[in-house]
Amino acid sequence: xxxxxxxxxxxxxxxxxxxxxxxxxxxxxxxxxxxxxxxxxxxxxxxxxxxxxxxxxxxxxxxxxxxxxxxxxxxxxxxxxxxxxxxxxxxxxxxxxxxxxxxxxxxxxxxxxxxxxxxxxxxxxxxxxxxxxxxxxxxxxxxxxxxxxxxxxxxxxxxxxxxxxxxxxxxxxxxxxxxxxxxxxxxxxxxxxxxxxxxxxxxxxxxxxxxxxxxxxxxxxxxxxxxxxxxxxxxxxxxxxxxxxxxxxxxxxxxxxxxxxxxxxxxxxxxxxxxxxxxxxxxxxxxxxxxxxxxxxxxxxxx
Amino acid sequence: xxxxxxxxxxxxxxxxxxxxxxxxxxxxxxxxxxxxxxxxxxxxxxxxxxxxxxxxxxxxxxxxxxxxxxxxxxxxxxxxxxxxxxxxxxxxxxxxxxxxxxxxxxxxxxxxxxxxxxxxxxxxxxxxxxxxxxxxxxxxxxxxxxxxxxxxxxxxxxxxx
Numbered sequence: 416x417x418x419x420x421x422x423x424x425x426x427x428x429x430x431x432x433x434x435x436x437x438x439x440x441x442x443x444x445x446x447x448x449x450x451x452x453x454x455x456x457x458x459x460x461x462x463x464x465x466x467x468x469x470x471x472x473x474x475x476x477x478x479x480x481x482x483x484x485x486x487x488x489x490x491x492x493x494x495x496x497x498x499x500x501x502x503x504x505x506x507x508x509x510x511x512x513x514x515x516x517x518x519x520x521x522x523x524x525x526x527x528x529x530x531x532x533x534x535x536x537x538x539x540x541x542x543x544x545x546x547x548x549x550x551x552x553x554x555x556x557x558x559x560x561x562x563x564x565x566x567x568x569x570x571x572x573x574x575x576x577x578x579x580x581x582x583x584x585x586x587x588x589x590x591x592x593x594x595x596x597x598x599x600x601x602x603x604x605x606x607x608x609x610x611x612x613x614x615x616x617x618x619x620x621x622x623x624x625x626x627x628x629x630x631x632x633x634x635x636x637x638x639x640x641x642x643x644x645x646x647x648x649x650x651x652x653x654x655x656x657x658x659x660x661x662x663x664x665x666x667x668x669x670x671x672x673x674x675x676x677x678x679x680x681x682x683x684x685x686x687x688x689x690x691x692x693x694x695x696x697x698x699x700x701x702x703x704x705x706x707x708x709x710x711x712x713x714x715x716x717x718x
Numbered sequence: 719x720x721x722x723x724x725x726x727x728x729x730x731x732x733x734x735x736x737x738x739x740x741x742x743x744x745x746x747x748x749x750x751x752x753x754x755x756x757x758x759x760x761x762x763x764x765x766x767x768x769x770x771x772x773x774x775x776x777x778x779x780x781x782x783x784x785x786x787x788x789x790x791x792x793x794x795x796x797x798x799x800x801x802x803x804x805x806x807x808x809x810x811x812x813x814x815x816x817x818x819x820x821x822x823x824x825x826x827x828x829x830x831x832x833x834x835x836x837x838x839x840x841x842x843x844x845x846x847x848x849x850x851x852x853x854x855x856x857x858x859x860x861x862x863x864x865x866x867x868x869x870x871x872x873x874x875x876x877x878x879x
Contacts, residue, residue, distance in 0.1 A: 418818065419818045419819070419820045419874070419876070420818050420819055420820070421819065421820065421821045421824055421836070421839055421840050422819050422821070423813050423814055423819045423821040423822075424742055424745070424746060424813065424821035424824060424825070424836070424840060425742060425821075425840045426738070427738060427741050427742045427745055427811075428737075428738055428741070429737040429738060429740070429741040429758060430755075433737065433741070433755055433758055433759070434733055434734060434737050436759055437733045437737070437758065437759055437762040437763075438729075438730050438733050438734075440729075440759070440762060440763050440766050441729060441766055
């Protein structure tokens with residue numbers, strides 16, 4: 416049996432060129448530059464750019480988070496205890512009153528008459544400073560006691576009040592109730608100036624008003640208010656009022672009436688100064704609609 | 719890297735000593751001189767770059783054969799191309815068909831039988847060593863060896879293996 420073989424496959428010789436190329440592999444490996452070194456400058460530039468961008472971004476974000484200093488709110492709104500929730504949407508934004516009103520009685524008057532935030536907005540059309548405390552009971556002594564605001568706007572100037580800091584509640588008149596004056600109402604009529612809280616009444620005793628002296632019981636504002644339908648607010652219909660004395664005689668007419676809405680209810684307010692009436696006594700403010708119908712009335716004792 | 723020794727031999731010496739073995743493996747696998755050259759170079763490049771810790775020259779030879787086989791396999795997978803008959807003739811390896819040399823028949827076997835028969839008959843490896851080089855089970859190698867012989871006989875139409 417002839418034995419076969421694989422000599423031709425076994426005895427294959429690699430060409431010399433192949434061998435030389437294989438031997439030269441180490442030399443080629445040495446000559447080959449590292450890619451990292453080749454692009455080292457580019458990589459360094461990119462790395463620097465990334466670092467700078469990251470630093471700038473972090474600085475920007477850090478500064479952006481810094482909140483501006485909180486400035487004290489000029490209107491350190493004294494909140495009536497009863498009027499803290501009431502806000503007059505129709506309240507004019509006139510801040511004149513806040514500056515005119517001395518922190519004591521004027522504030523008290525304002526708070527007593529109007530909703531809470533009305534302190535700085537409503538301007539009385541013809542009323543000097545004064546405070547009134549609408550008394551619910553007509554038979555009470557007709558001393559108008561200024562009501563100190565719970566929190567005065569200018570505490571530095573405001574002496575503490577005699578009366579409790581709670582603002583009087585003005586309730587609507589129809590059921591002999593007096594609405595709560597919360598915020599100064601915005602008058603629907605352009606002719607009527609915005610309500611401004613009355614100024615501090617002069618000291619009855621002639622006392623210059625030493626610090627700590629409660630506001631004197633001087634002639635001050637008297638507020639007549641009734642509850643009206645909310646349609647007056649939406650429709651912008653004007654309400655008129657007349658002041659009559661106990662005998663039914665008309666004392667004052669064409670007084671500005673302010674309508675404001677609070678807590679889903681609408682109120683009509685009319686302020687007069689106690690000096691507008693000649694005599695002390697019970698005075699009734701009759702509120703009329705634009706068509707002439709009497710909406711309601713409110714009686715106050717004016718001293 | 720010139721100081722790196724492979725089983726006591728410098729890289730250059732390794733290339734010169736085992737170049738015929740590596741080229742035979744590549745030709746056996748690829749049956750093409752051009753493709754065999756690439757795999758031949760890659761085999762020694764791997765040796766130079768990886769610098770495996772090889773103690774004996776038998777180990778070194780086995781390592782080179784295994785790397786050459788793997789390189790050829792990867793080359794075939796990566797560079798499957800369709801050659802024209804003229805290109806194939808120019809690059810293909812011509813084995814003598816007369817005489818007792820049946821290398822021509824060996825390269826016609828399927829790949830799995832070809833490797834085993836080459837290592838067994840050409841490189842004179844044992845079954846266990848072939849199994850270690852190819853990563854097969856020794857019984858698998860035996861089976862492949864047996865079947866390879868039968869196919870080889872059917873190709874060259876004779877006996878003597």
